[in-house]
Each structure stands twice: as C-alpha cells, then as structure tokens.
Amino acid sequence: MRIQRPTDMFDRTWEWAQLTRFVSDDEPGASLGVVSGRRRQGKTFLLEAMCEATGGFYYSATEAVPRQEALRQLGDAVGRHTGAPGRVHFAHWEEALDALLSLGTDRPVPVVIDEFPYLVHGAPELPSLIQRALSPRRRERIESRARILLCGSSISFMGNLLMGSAPLRGRASLELIVPTFDYRAAREFWGLDDLRLAALVYLIVGGTPAYKSEFLRGAAPARLEDFDDWVTEHVLSPASPLFREVRALLAEDPTLTNTGLYHTVLAAVAEGNCTRGSIASRIERKATDISHHLTVLADAGLLTVEPDAFRQNRSAYRITEPLVRFYHSVMRPVYAQLEQVRPGRTERLWEAAQPRFRSAVAGPVFEYMCRTWAHTMAADETLGGMAMRVLSGVVHDSAARTGHEVDLVSMDADGNVLAIGEAKWGDTIGLAHLERMEKVATLLRAQGRAPNVITLFSGTGFMPALREAARKSGGRIQLVDLERLYHGD
Template identity: 80%
Template sequence: MCKATSGFYFAAIEAVPRQESLRQLGEALGRHIGSPGSIRFANWDEAIDALLALGKDRPLPVVLDEFPYLAQAAPELPSVIQRAMSPLREERTESRSRIMLCGSSISFMGGLLTGTAPLRGRASMELIVPTFNFRAAREFWELDDLRLAALVYLILGGTPAYKSEFLRGVAPASLEDFDDWVIDHVLHPASPLFREVRFLLAEDPTLRDTGLYHTVLAAVAEGNCTRGSIASRIERKATDISHHLTVLADAGLLTVEPDAFRQNRSTYRIIEPLVRFYHSIIRPRFAQLEQARPDRTERIWKVAQPRFRSAVAGPVFEHMCRSWTRNMAAEETVGGMAEQVLSGVVHEPSSRTSHEVDLVAMEDDGSLLAIGEVKWGDTLGMAHLERMEKIATILTARGQEPKVIVLFSATGFMPALEDAAAKSGGRVQLVGLERLYEGE
C-alpha cells in the first residue's frame, strides 16, 4: 500500500534501544524524502511531528510496523502519539498523514485502545486482519482437489505466510503427494513450520512463562475443553490457570464459546490449526522428529494417523462446518439466519445420559434453527440420522424444536441416508466437501 501511494513504511526491530530506534527511523525517513543525509531526532516528540509533516500536502499512509518493539524500547511512545494528535495542535490540524500502528501481537495491539490507555479515543480505525477462511485458503493455495484443499487447511489453516514465506509456494501436487509433503515440509526439523508454534508464543511480549502456556494449549489439544478439565490435566487448580486462559484468548490462540444448551458452561478451542497440529502431533514426538531420518519420520507420521484424525482433523473440520453454517449457508438450508453457531450437550433425564451436538445454529434471539453432526472420517448412514432425530425429540419436548437436521461428512453418505434426505422436504440436509466449498 505504501509503495502504491508513495507512503512511508518503517519496520521496527526487536530489542533495539530507544536512541537506536530513533536513529533507524531518521535514516529511513531521510531515504524516503531524498535527504542527502539521515535525519536526527532528539526524542520521539520530534519524530512523530516529522511523520505528521509528511502529509502536509495530501493524504499519506505512514506505517510504523512491529509497533510493540518500538513501545518496548520507549514505553512513553503511545502517550507521545496521543499528545501529538491533540485536537488543537497545528501539527495535527495541518497534517493529512494517516498514522498506522501495526503489530502481530493481538493482545498488545488491542490493549493500546482499551480502558485508560493513552490512545483510547484517538484511533479512527481498529482493524484485525483475519486469516483466510477455508474457501479463500483453497484459492490461495490453488488446489483443485477439494479433499486435498481440506487436508492442507486442517494443518496450516488460512495463514498466507505459511505458503508464500515459509514454504516458498510449495504445495502438495495431489492426494498421493500429501503425506510426503507433510513429512518433508511440516515434520522436517529444518522446516520453519516445525518450530513456528514455539515462536508464536515467544514473540508476544505479553506472555511470560511460555512453558505453562504451551502446557495449557497441549491440554486443550488433547480434548480437555473446559476450565476444570484443563486444570485437572495439568494438575493445577482452575483458579491458577484463569489468567493463562484469558491471555491465550487475548492473543488469538484460544477462543471460548458458551454451550448452546447449558448455562455457565463454556468450551475452549484452539483457533489456529497449526497450533493444534503442533501440540497433537509434533510436540509429543519433538525429540524423535528432531533427530529422525526420513524413513523414521515417515513411520512416525503413519503411526500418528489415528491421533491426527481425532485430535486435529475432527475438531478443525467441525470449525469449518460451523463457519460454513454461519457465513455461507443459505437461509433455506438451516431454516433462517444463523447468528450463532455453537456446539452443546443435551441431557436426557429419563436415561441420565448426555448427547454431544457438534453444531447448533440459532437466531440472534436464541431461537433454535438447526442441529447437526460433523464427521471427517466416517461415511454417514441412517444410524447418524436416528441419533440426531432422538436429540431433536428431546429438544422438542423442551419447546426447542429444531427446524433442520444437518449432517456433514468429508467422506460421503450412504444411499439410504441420501434417500431419506431427499424425502424429508428439506428438513434433513446433507453437506459434503463439494457443497462445503462451492454450495450453500
């Protein structure tokens, strides 16, 4: 954007002292304006005013990237910018510079505009750049085979840099090539993806004692999704990890979702597929993989397949299906506008049993639209529909009758189930990979 508009771009460097940061900024600004020498700033007040002066004649983007590094070296910098942007200052009123503060630490950047932070009320835009959804990721990776596109997404999600920067565009050529691609480019210790999740936590300045944060993420990856079960798995009290769960959520690594049917019960989920893959597949075998020969790595990956299907593919595919239901499905498909798409547990008092529901679509007022089951590796048949019909009966008795039952499968549906869906008048919807990627 800066190149296209002749704007100014400056990327900070970690652990650089205050005066060195000012010197580097002065050199970059000097090159930008064609100065015969570098520009020297005595302090950040002078530097920010110089950046505002760039936009004296026209609107101009002025980007300070990796802003957390600058703020670490100069903690007063947010306050300096606040003062520079005071409404009556001539430097502000005569400037059309668009100061853009950027950084990859979601928790740090979000904190700049909250509560009593100096920049609270000064920003005209707060933009969190999301990763690609699974459809956009398929286009970005240029994968025609839908199952192959889904497999790549199950591991790497929608982060563009994993293709363009980490792998230099190397993608699996076919389904037959997928396992070799994982072995050579994800599980290989020389691949930048191999240690990426470690660096994700290390680069966030708000995280301390990253070992415990990794342990919490590993517990969630193992299927411990409630605060109590996570605490039990890592042998801590639930109150001891409250802060860690909050920080991981603020950092964009965990999300907490309410149970659709049970009040005061929430579920924690790992957001990034690579984080889930790392803690499910790589971290438990890190030492082995770090020293393994290619044939040994191939054996490790083969043995890890059941774990991959249950701990990685299943949960990530559920997320894909919930995203499709909320953002891509037609209203006719789910019986209305799905404002919330959650999961939940339905308790059956008569038998004292509980039934997990992978997908629960609701309107904004909480009215139930649809319930669904999601399977990555199973071909669905009548038994799956009968289970969902039983849950629908329980909910109907409570006055929460679902309009639609949606069954998702990455491997397909048995003929008897397809016939039942065709005769249901739209009440039973079947969603395979083709519909997930290309339909509504």
C-alpha cells in the same frame, strides 16, 4: 481517490478497500488507524503495498533496541523517504512524531509504523505522546493530512491500545484486524482442485498465507496420493520452517512470558480437555492457577472461548490455529524422535500418529469448518433462517441421565435454535447418525427449542438410505459433503 490494488495480492479485497478509504480521506487533520492480526497473515505486505502505491512512508521497528537507537533508525528512514541531504536526527519522540505529521503537509499520505509494540517496549510513554500529538486543536495536527497507521502482531497489545482508559481510546478512525483465510480462500490460495486434498492441507496449516508463500515457497501436494510425502517432507522435517513454527509463535509474543506452561495448557486443550476444570486437572493444577494463562492465550488469539449453546455458565476452549493443534497432537509427543533424522523414521512416526491425527486434529478442525459454513456460507433457506450464532453444545437427557454432544447449533438473533448438526471427517454417515440427531431434536422440542433443520456433514460421504431420507424430508434433513462445503450453500 482510487488506489490500484497490486496484481500479486491474493484476496484481501475488503481489507484493501478499508485501507484505501482511510488513506485517501482528503479531510484536513491527521488521523490514526490501528492494524493488527496474528503473525504471518500478510499485514506487512498490505501496508508496504499501500505505501508503494501512494508514495507513503513505511517504517518497521526493531526488537529490543534502546530508545536512542530506535530514534536513530526512524530518523534514517525519514531521511531516505524525504531525500534529505544530511542525516535526520531526532532528540526525542515528540520531535519524531511532529516530523511524521509533517510528511502529510501537502496531501493525504499513509505513515506506517510497523511492529509498534517493539517501540513501546523501549518507550512506554509513546501512546500518550501520540495522543498529545494528535490533540484536536494542535496546529501540527490540523495542518497535516498524515494517515498514521500503527501495526503489530500482538493482538492483546494492539487491542488494548484503544480499550478502556488507554491514551489512544477514541482517537483512531480505523481499527483493522487482518484475519486468516477461511478454508475456501485457502484452497484457492494453495491452488488445490481436489477438495479432499484441500481439506487435508487446511486441517494442518489452516489459512495462514505465509506458510505457503514464505515458509514453503509454494510447495504443495499435487495429488491426494502426494499428501503423506508432503507432510513428512515439509511439516515433520526438522529442515522445514514449519517444524519449529509453533514454538516461534509463542516465543515471539511478548505477553507469553512462561512459554513452557502455555505449551502445556495448549497440549491439554489439543487432547480434548475443553473446560477450565478439565484443563487444570490434566496438567495437575488448580483451575484458579491457570485462569490467567487461559486469558492470555485467548487474548493472543491462540485460544477461543465459546459458550455452550444449551448450558449457561459453561464455556469451551478451542485452539484457533490448526498448526498449533497439529503440533501438540502429532508432533510434540514425538518431537525428539522427529529431530533424529533417519531413513524411514519420519514416515513411520507419521503412520503411527494417524489415530491421533484423525481424532485430535481432523475431527475438531473439520467441525470448525462446518460451523464456518453454517455461519457465513449457508443460505437462510438451508437452515430455516439467518444464523447469527453457530456454536456447539451438550443437550441433557434427564431420563437417561446422560448428555448428548451436538457439533453444530445454529441460532437466530433471538437465540432460537434453527438447526442442529453432526460433523464426521472420516465416517460415511448413515441412518444411525440421523436417529441420534432426531433424538436430540425430540429432547429440544420438549424444552421448547425444536430445530427446523438437521444438518449432517461428512468428509467421506453418505449412505444411500440416508440420501433417500434426506430427499423425502422436504429440506428438513440437509446433507453437506465436501462439494457443498466448498462450493454450495
């Protein structure tokens, strides 16, 4: 069955196809799917659109309501959906689940329970009850073709539903994670033709669609010259929803119970402290004291843990959401001053924050964009093979007793180094940068890990001498500017 994709839906073609395949499955027997992803990514939009297109049932749970109130709200939603002449009343969750299964008696139909973690908070036994309701030989399941979709924004909670010894492990036939837009999709979504402007906007708000469509109601800088005004008016202004968004992100996640300490950990990472030891030292704690907090932030999707490409047993923590990095690097140090709105103050604070923005926000996020390009957008011929992993790392120089940081290391499925690279957002790259990478390549060659290609990325441009060297290299030196980053491979 082909389900018409909404005309007002941007991108999400793959996600819509997966939902369509799950929902239109005509095989007998109810089935279960789980949809998750960080907040503001459009999960609700996707699911509501699917229900509208198919005549499905959609219910969004309410936070912190007692068990009986949740059952009453669900009964009212079922009554409205079925057009019941009287009030639908559920005495317990077992009865409610069977009623949801009965919605799919005649045909395959999506049955969506959004904000599922809210319901489980008031009824911890609910996953087990769903497991029982979907028992393979149970008559109510066999006679139903309800396609039940559980949705939530707590990534750790939703992921744990299907892990280990959880009751629903092995019961779901769909596990869909709705990601943020990558930087190319984000540029199209924001409608920005100027590539530097598109990159600057991405450096701050990333690829979260709701920041444009809901929070800013489409407000975007029209020209590069408008960018600073856009930042002060729509990001740094206390009247903008983005101003308090990062605080809300942490407050809304039920797994983050002590938000003050979690903010402190994120601030330490934003400052450039990427290892567990350096983070602990920055906040004056023992590394063992923050182990749990780092794990929770990673499970919540706010931090990612990436192994070093060259050193075993060493990992780097990075902030996944650009706005979180921007908040802790630029906004949090002057938050009280930003709240005191006075003519010209915000503009001066933004101007004073430019060094922090370039080093703590633009640099790391641009490096992430470059690693994304190498991993998913660069041609195999560009890197000398198919990149299965793209990491960063530190190459040890025993003779000089120092380490050389490498922004980008592309590796194939066997762990062989295909390419190494350096990314600079604000620098015009020249021969000195190439010489540094050549030195790193020589060190790797001595270790039997010589790269095929050296890649140099710049948000500003390249010096003529470097362009000439790249032209003569036969493809061994690859230069990637914004044009190639957004449109090339």
